[in-house]
Amino acid sequence: MTDRNGPQDRRQPRRQDRDGEQAGAPGSRDAQDPAPAGAAVPPQRHEPRPGPGGDPAGASCGSGLPVAGVRAVRRAGVGLVRADRAVFAGMLGLNAAAAAAGLLAPWLLGRVVDTVVTGGGGVAAVDRLSLAVVACAVGQLLLTRWGRLLAHRFGERASARVRGQFTARALALPAATVERAGTGDLAARGTGDVPAVGAALRDVVPEVLVASLQALAVLAATLLLAPALGALGLVFLLGIPAAARWYLRRARAAYLAQGEAQSALAGTLAATAAGARTVEALGLQRRRAEAMEAVADSWVRSRERTLLLRSVLFPAVDVSYVLPVVAVLLAGGALARHGAVSLGTVVTCVLYLRQLSTPLDAVLQRMEALQGGLASFARVEGLAAAPASSATAGAEPEGGLVEVADVYFGYPGADRDVLRGVRLSVRPGERLAVVGPSGAGKSTLGRLLVGIDRPRSGEVTVGGAPVADLTPERLRRQVVLVTQEHHVFRAGVRDNLLLAAPDADDTRLLAALDAVGADWVAALPDGLGTELGAGRYEVDGAQAQQLALARVVLADPAVVVLDEATALLDPATARNAERALAAVLAGRTVVAIAHRLHTAHDADRVAVLEGGRITELGTHDALVAAGGPYAALWAAWHGTGDRPAGPPPGRVRPGTAG
Ligand SMILES: Nc1ncnc2c1ncn2[C@@H]1O[C@H](COP(=O)(O)OP(=O)(O)OP(=O)(O)O)[C@@H](O)[C@H]1O
Numbered sequence: 158m159t160d161r162n163g164p165q166d167r168r169q170p171r172r173q174d175r176d177g178e179q180a181g182a183p184g185s186r187d188a189q190d191p192a193p194a195g196a197a198v199p200p201q202r203h204e205p206r207p208g209p210g211g212d213p214a215g216a217s218c219g220s221g222l223p224v225a226g227v228r229a230v231r232r233a234g235v236g237l238v239r240a241d242r243a244v245f246a247g248m249l250g251l252n253a254a255a256a257a258a259g260l261l262a263p264w265l266l267g268r269v270v271d272t273v274v275t276g277g278g279g280v281a282a283v284d285r286l287s288l289a290v291v292a293c294a295v296g297q298l299l300l301t302r303w304g305r306l307l308a309h310r311f312g313e314r315a316s317a318r319v320r321g322q323f324t325a326r327a328l329a330l331p332a333a334t335v336e337r338a339g340t341g342d343l344a345a346r347g348t349g350d351v352p353a354v355g356a357a358l359r360d361v362v363p364e365v366l367v368a369s370l371q372a373l374a375v376l377a378a379t380l381l382l383a384p385a386l387g388a389l390g391l392v393f394l395l396g397i398p399a400a401a402r403w404y405l406r407r408a409r410a411a412y413l414a415q416g417e418a419q420s421a422l423a424g425t426l427a428a429t430a431a432g433a434r435t436v437e438a439l440g441l442q443r444r445r446a447e448a449m450e451a452v453a454d455s456w457v458r459s460r461e462r463t464l465l466l467r468s469v470l471f472p473a474v475d476v477s478y479v480l481p482v483v484a485v486l487l488a489g490g491a492l493a494r495h496g497a498v499s500l501g502t503v504v505t506c507v508l509y510l511r512q513l514s515t516p517l518d519a520v521l522q523r524m525e526a527l528q529g530g531l532a533s534f535a536r537v538e539g540l541a542a543a544p545a546s547s548a549t550a551g552a553e554p555e556g557g558l559v560e561v562a563d564v565y566f567g568y569p570g571a572d573r574d575v576l577r578g579v580r581l582s583v584r585p586g587e588r589l590a591v592v593g594p595s596g597a598g599k600s601t602l603g604r605l606l607v608g609i610d611r612p613r614s615g616e617v618t619v620g621g622a623p624v625a626d627l628t629p630e631r632l633r634r635q636v637v638l639v640t641q642e643h644h645v646f647r648a649g650v651r652d653n654l655l656l657a658a659p660d661a662d663d664t665r666l667l668a669a670l671d672a673v674g675a676d677w678v679a680a681l682p683d684g685l686g687t688e689l690g691a692g693r694y695e696v697d698g699a700q701a702q703q704l705a706l707a708r709v710v711l712a713d714p715a716v717v718v719l720d721e722a723t724a725l726l727d728p729a730t731a732r733n734a735e736r737a738l739a740a741v742l743a744g745r746t747v748v749a750i751a752h753r754l755h756t757a758h759d760a761d762r763v764a765v766l767e768g769g770r771i772t773e774l775g776t777h778d779a780l781v782a783a784g785g786p787y788a789a790l791w792a793a794w795h796g797t798g799d800r801p802a803g804p805p806p807g808r809v810r811p812g813t814a815g
Contacts, residue, residue: 224539237358267508270499412525418455421455559619561581561615612625637716641720653704773786
């Protein structure tokens with residue numbers, strides 16, 4: 158390939174690298190972004206990343222979502238190539254042809270030298286050769302342009318495939334898997350790693366492939382033209398892989414440390430800014446300043462370390478470009494003097510070796526970005542190895558009977574069970590309220606009822622089928638959990654509702670809104686078409702909750718678990734929404750995790766959960782009459798009891814527990 162920019166221009170980007178300012182170059186990513194997406198080892202993520210020493214076969218998991226092993230990443234890469242093999246082959250072919258055209262120009266220049274030296278052919282021959290050089294340059298330009306176009310087309314398509322696959326896999330993940338790994342991990346992969354893979358596929362991979370092809374073509378041509386001179390040049394070029402190897406061995410740890418130091422710096426700064434008033438009120442300025450100084454010192458040291466690495470790599474590479482040229486000139490001159498090679502051949506070899514620095518520079522510059530892209534790809538592909546839903550296509554649930562059979566459950570890592578021998582049977586169409594002190598396990602029971610978590614022992618069945626074994630579609634038709642967290646999508650009211658019932662018409666949507674008392678929608682200028690979200694119509698907490706409840710009405714499941722679903726509504730609205738819901742859900746089973754005791758009052762039966770056990774179960778009137786924990790809770794709620802809090806945990810009233 159002709160080095161059209163000349164040595165000065167070509168060197169410019171690397172000079173910037175040395176100052177750590179060139180995007181995508183070693184050391185610069187972290188400088189520009191404290192949490193670099195797709196950097197080799199983003200500091201804010203704590204899972205192990207597959208590196209050269211990583212798990213080569215499978216996926217490493219730790220406590221977060223898995224990270225794909227080297228083999229899995231390679232398989233996925235091959236899959237992307239296979240999916241677009243025509244474009245990929247075209248890209249390789251065109252770039253190989255461009256590289257070949259680039260080799261012709263130095264060869265022709267060599268012939269010009271020979272023509273001048275031998276005097277054969279005269280000026281006309283030199284003119285012809287010069288015209289051929291121009292033709293080669295134009296040919297190379299056109300081929301390179303088309304080759305790059307195809308390379309970027311391949312990158313864009315592959316990136317779209319990765320994105321689509323990630324979305325599909327993320328949506329198929331069992332809720333418990335996401336919760337256990339932390340939604341932040343999934344979000345970081347979706348917003349950081351997927352774009353990083355996209356950028357790598359669009360820019361880095363094509364660039365490296367093209368540059369590698371060019372370098373190989375130049376080396377092969379040099380060896381073919383003059384094997385002795387080619388071999389000599391190759392020997393002196395070995396300094397480059399040696400320097401790169403030395404650098405790469407140290408770079409991962411050094412950049413990891415730099416990223417961590419940068420994260421610590423940003424974190425300390427953010428914490429100090431966020432807690433400025435507390436810092437001022439408690440006179441903590443000096444301690445915060447010392448903390449800032451400590452993290453800043455560590456950041457500077459980490460920067461110095463990476464700078465040191467770059468300060469070795471780049472001079473070593475620069476020297477390795479010059480040495481082969483000098484060696485070939487010296488040896489070539491001696492050989493030419495003895496007539497072993499022509500002067501033109503020596504000139505061609507030297508031009509080839511000079512030309513080699515362009516693709517090698519490109520590969521070196523992209524090395525770090527490629528490594529970061531691969532690490533991101535491993536995290537994105539890791540989703541394929543995430544524990545899938547254990548759902549089976551077995552039992553088909555029918556009806557709204559809910560049964561909890563001697564269930565024990567504890568969160569991973571906790572030393573004691575949250576639920577301990579819970580037994581409960583809720584008849585189809587019955588409304589059961591679950592009450593109890595904070596931390597008793599009410600929400601946990603709700604999670605088990607809707608299949609988010611699986612009991613450690615015992616079984617939860619809905620409609621006769623174990624919920625943990627239901628496929629997500631069946632599960633959604635059968636049981637729905639409504640919590641205090643209500644997501645309102647940045648879309649119209651209609652679209653927000655259609656999520657629950659894609660086929661519903663406006664009449665049904667309005668009826669569902671009416672059922673939950675969301676009359677504010679009718680008052681909106683665009684009604685169901687009103688766009689919701691920041692900068693548009695912004696719903697408040699109560700309205701978001703009403704939309705969520707309307708979705709439940711539309712989803713029409715056999716069983717509904719309400720986990721403090723109406724807690725954010727003011728008492729009057731909440732009561733209205735619950736009454737409306739009760740009317741709409743007549744004939745369905747409702748398990749309401751209640752913090753307001755009127756919910757319990759309205760329920761058919763009340764279960765009191767204390768310390769992970771059901772200690773009372775019966776109708777509101779019966780439990781009040783029994784004078785036990787529920788009666789005390791009820792009295793306290795009405796302000797007539799002598800105890801302001803709920804019943805003491807762990808008290809079991811024999812004969813009342815279900
Ligand atoms: N994801 C989790 N991981 C670990 N422990 C958890 C998790 N969720 C809840 N716990 C613990 O399990 C116990 C029961 O929590 P749970 O939320 O089920 O109680 P609750 O009765 O609903 O309480 P509240 O009324 O305050 O919401 C608590 O000790 C809580 O700290």
